[in-house]
Amino acid sequence: MKLSFKIMLYNFFIRPFVAFVLKPVNIARFGITTDQATTLQGVHDDFIIKFDAYANPSTHDPDTIAEVNISYLDCVKISESIKKQISSNTTVTLIPEERRLLDIPVPAPRRNHVKVPDIEPAVVCVSKSYLSMGFIALNPEAPFKKGKPKDVASVGIKMAVVAAGAPAPNPKDYVIQNPEKNIEFEMIFTADQLGKTVYIICYYLNNRGEAGKDGMPFSATII
Numbered sequence: 001m002k003l004s005f006k007i008m009l010y011n012f013f014i015r016p017f018v019a020f021v022l023k024p025v026n027i028a029r030f031g032i033t034t035d036q037a038t039t040l041q042g043v044h045d046d047f048i049i050k051f052d053a054y055a056n057p058s059t060h061d062p063d064t065i066a067e068v069n070i071s072y073l074d075c076v077k078i079s080e081s082i083k084k085q086i087s088s089n090t091t092v093t094l095i096p097e098e099r100r101l102l103d104i105p106v107p108a109p110r111r112n113h114v115k116v117p118d119i120e121p122a123v124v125c126v127s128k129s130y131l132s133m134g135f136i137a138l139n140p141e142a143p144f145k146k147g148k149p150k151d152v153a154s155v156g157i158k159m160a161v162v163a164a165g166a167p168a169p170n171p172k173d174y175v176i177q178n179p180e181k182n183i184e185f186e187m188i189f190t191a192d193q194l195g196k197t198v199y200i201i202c203y204y205l206n207n208r209g210e211a212g213k214d215g216m217p218f219s220a221t222i223i
Contacts, residue, residue, distance in 0.1 A: 001060050007072055011051050013103060014075060018044045020101055021082060030086050040082060043075040114151045116212045117204035121155070121183075123218035130223060131189045137202035137215070138183060147183065149204065154179040156211055158201040161193050164221065169199055179205055189222050196222050 020026060022037055032040075047068070053059045054068035086092060087104050094104060119139050127134035137157075139149045148155075157177040160169035177187075189198070199219045204212040 001057050003055060004069075007051070007054070007068060010072060010076070011047075011055075014044060014047060014079060016101055017079060017103070020098075021086075030082075030092060031089060032082065032085075036078075036082060040078050043071070043078050047071045047075040114153075114206045114208075116206050116210045117149065117152050118212060119149055119152075119204055120213045121202045121204055121215040123200050123202050123215060125218065125220055126184070127186075128220070128223060131191065131194065132186060133189075133198070133220065133222075134184065134186050135200060135202075135218075136184050137180075137204075151206060152204045153207045153209075154181050154205045155183055155185065156203040156205050157185070157187075158203075158214070159187065160199045161189075161196050161222070162199070164195055164197055166197070168217070168219070174199070174201060179209075193222050198222055 018040060021030065021032065022041060026032070027037060050064065050068040050071040053064045083102060083104055086094075086102060087107075094102070098104075099106065119141070121137040122140040122143070124136045124138060125133055126136055137155045139145065142149070156179050158174035159177055160174045162169055162173075187198070187200070197219055198221075199217045201214050201217050203214045206212075
């Protein structure tokens with residue numbers, strides 16, 4: 001007989017959780033409604049019955065496995081909803097032991113200002129088709145890590161298009177494009193730009209729209 005680790009852990013959590021939340025003093029303190037209390041007690045009792053049958057070698061079979069999983073999901077749904085309600089109640093102050101019992105961690109301190117990202121993104125062309133190119137503005141220090149680096153809210157883009165064989169553009173020749181929420185983005189070109197050379201520079205922005213350092217320019221021929 002093999003028992004689910006997550007269900008075993010939940011069994012140890014839900015019993016003291018319900019006993020604590022449904023104390024009359026805590027029902028009032030946490031703002032638990034009569035309907036919530038009835039529902040929580042009901043799903044708890046059902047889970048305990050189903051768990052006991054599931055954990056008993058003489059009754060452990062496909063039916064009790066299916067039943068305990070359904071009961072577990074019902075119980076998790078209401079317990080997580082009540083945890084969220086308690087956690088967001090600004091009138092409630094939880095001591096460490098209560099946070100442990102309720103499985104509600106101490107909230108991380110709020111960061112009002114995130115510093116400008118100190119990363120120079122590298123631009124890589126990942127797709128190329130008629131008048132279209134796909135790019136990734138990745139962190140060169142972690143090139144295989146998916147998604148935006150920590151504290152990066154969006155990707156800034158500067159673009160310049162010059163004639164084929166022309167010298168590289170000056171900084172003033174670049175035109176700022178709309179920032180992208182993701183590090184992957186697509187650039188669309190016009191028919192009159194066909195055969196010309198596009199230069200792309202990217203930089204990261206924080207949650208205030210403050211720009212970090214420009215990365216190195218990337219260039220490619222528009223097809």
